[in-house]
Every structure is written in C-alpha cells, then in structure tokens.
Amino acid sequence: MPHIVEARGLTVRLGGRVVLSNLDIGVKSNTISVIMGPSGSGKSTLLRVFNRLIDLNPEAEVSGVVRIMNRDLYEWNPYELRRHVVLVQQEPTPFPNLSIFDNVALPARLNKVAGSRGELERLVKWALESVMLWDEVKDRLEKPPTILSGGQKQRLCMARALALRPEILLLDEPTANIDPANTVKIEESLKALKNDVTIILVTHMPHQAARVGDYVYILYGGRVVEEGPVNDVFIHPRHEVTIKLLEKGG
Ligand code: ADP
Ligand code: MG
Numbered sequence: 001m002p003h004i005v006e007a008r009g010l011t012v013r014l015g016g017r018v019v020l021s022n023l024d025i026g027v028k029s030n031t032i033s034v035i036m037g038p039s040g041s042g043k044s045t046l047l048r049v050f051n052r053l054i055d056l057n058p059e060a061e062v063s064g065v066v067r068i069m070n071r072d073l074y075e076w077n078p079y080e081l082r083r084h085v086v087l088v089q090q091e092p093t094p095f096p097n098l099s100i101f102d103n104v105a106l107p108a109r110l111n112k113v114a115g116s117r118g119e120l121e122r123l124v125k126w127a128l129e130s131v132m133l134w135d136e137v138k139d140r141l142e143k144p145p146t147i148l149s150g151g152q153k154q155r156l157c158m159a160r161a162l163a164l165r166p167e168i169l170l171l172d173e174p175t176a177n178i179d180p181a182n183t184v185k186i187e188e189s190l191k192a193l194k195n196d197v198t199i200i201l202v203t204h205m206p207h208q209a210a211r212v213g214d215y216v217y218i219l220y221g222g223r224v225v226e227e228g229p230v231n232d233v234f235i236h237p238r239h240e241v242t243i244k245l246l247e248k249g250g
Contacts, residue, residue, distance in 0.1 A: 020049070036217070047087055047202060055078070083113040095145070103156055108165075114118065130189055147240055168199075175187075
C-alpha cells in the first residue's frame with residue numbers, strides 16, 4: 001500500500017547542525033501514527049518539514065526525498081500544501097481578535113472550503129463537534145477565544161485546522177500542557193477522526209500512544225530507531241531508547 005506521507009534518506013541541517021539524519025518513515029492513510037522520542041530527537045522538526053516550514057529558515061539545508069500524497073514535497077505550492085497538511089503546534093494560538101466562530105470559519109472561507117453562510121455554519125459546527133467543543137461554546141460563538149481554558153483553546157485550534165478538511169493532521173504534543181478532562185476529549189476525538197484524516201501525533205506519553213496509536217515511530221538522534229504497530233513495539237521493545245521511554249511512563 002502506498003504511503004500518504006513518506007520520507008527517504010531525509011537529512012536536515014539547521015545552522016550547520018544535523019537535526020534529522022538519513023531518516024526513513026512511511027505513514028499509511030487513515031491511521032494514527034505516533035512519533036515518540038527524547039527531547040531534541042527531531043520530532044518537531046520532522047513535522048515542520050512535512051508542513052514546509054523548514055524552508056522558511058535560510059540556515060536550513062534539506063536533502064533526501066519527501067513525498068506527500070504521492071507528490072514531491074517541493075512540487076507542492078506551500079500554501080496549497082498547508083490546506084491539505086495542517087500543523088497544530090504545541091502552544092494553542094487562536095486568533096485573539098476574532099470570535100470563536102470566526103477562528104474556525106475564516107481560514108476555511110479564505111481557502112474556499114465553504115462559500116455561503118449556511119455552508120460555513122455547518123462546517124464550523126461539524127469542526128467544533130469533531131473536537132467535542134460545540135456544546136461548550138455554541139451559546140458563546142461571538143465571544144473572543146480568550147474566555148476559553150487552555151484545553152478548550154487547543155481544541156479550538158484543532159477545529160480551525162479540521163475546518164480546512166485536510167487529508168493530514170500533524171499534532172505536536174497537543175496535550176502537553178492540558179488537564180486530564182481535556183486530554184480525554186482530544187484522544188476520543190482523534191480516534192473518531194481517523195476515518196476522515198490521517199493523523200501524525202507527537203507525544204511523550206506512552207499511555208496516550210497506547211490508547212490512540214496504530215503505529216509508533218521512535219526517534220533518536222534524528223533518525224527512526226524502532227517502529228511498528230504500537231502493541232508490538234510496546235510489548236516487545238527492542239531498542240534501549242524505546243525501553244527508556246516506556247519506563248518513564250506518562
Ligand atoms: P524535539 O521536538 O524532538 O524535542 P526538535 O525538532 O525541536 O526536537 O529539535 C531537534 C534538535 O534541533 C534540537 O537539538 C534543537 O536544539 C535543534 N534545533 C531546532 N531548531 C533549530 C534551529 N533553528 N537552529 C539550530 N538548531 C535547531
Ligand atoms: Mg518538539
């Protein structure tokens with residue numbers, strides 16, 4: 001089966017420093033692929049490559065092959081790519097001056113995902129329902145996102161991403177600073193969403209990986225040192241880095 005996201009021999013230098021080193025990864029459609037690894041192993045950089053954000057850094061040198069939806073990364077128009085492949089960063093950053101509704105609606109409208117007011121309203125409701133936020137905000141859609149808790153803000157950012165109807169959702173430690181109740185809602189949402197979207201999730205929580213993940217990739221020193229179905233890797237870890245990550249728990 002072809003991979004929806006694939007990197008072969010990917011090497012990234014930032015300011016002369018090797019951050020990703022001859023990395024290979026292949027991600028299948030409609031799965032939740034989890035990326036784990038110690039701090040500094042290159043997880044965020046890998047997501048940024050897939051979103052073509054590394055090009056923004058004039059000090060970045062990239063080599064190897066990256067294919068997204070069967071097309072070379074550098075054949076994609078970056079703006080078009082970022083409608084199909086959406087990155088949600090660790091720190092939730094809703095637009096502070098837009099209402100909750102417009103936070104979700106505006107990028108979708110600008111990208112012509114929905115045109116009429118009715119279409120847009122249905123899309124916003126679907127996106128907010130997808131992250132279990134609709135009931136919590138439906139009476140406050142015109143309020144600014146500053147009224148929301150951290151976990152609600154993170155789910156709002158996920159809804160904003162989903163309203164673009166992307167094929168691929170990249171999540172960089174989405175529950176790192178979030179309370180357990182919001183974490184459960186995010187995990188439940190992801191499990192339901194994988195029929196619609198391929199998810200690449202960076203997490204440092206083995207329990208989370210076990211609860212939601214199909215495949216896991218262990219990064220160390222900028223390369224994948226171990227990978228496989230989550231259950232196989234977690235029950236029979238082979239690499240010492242994996243064993244250490246699992247011992248730490250989460
Ligand atoms: P992770 O997300 O796994 O913690 P990162 O991808 O953020 O790791 O970073 C991997 C390594 O690359 C780190 O050692 C970090 O210091 C380095 N790095 C990240 N961005 C830059 C940059 N712009 N210039 C130089 N080094 C960088
Ligand atoms: Mg990171």
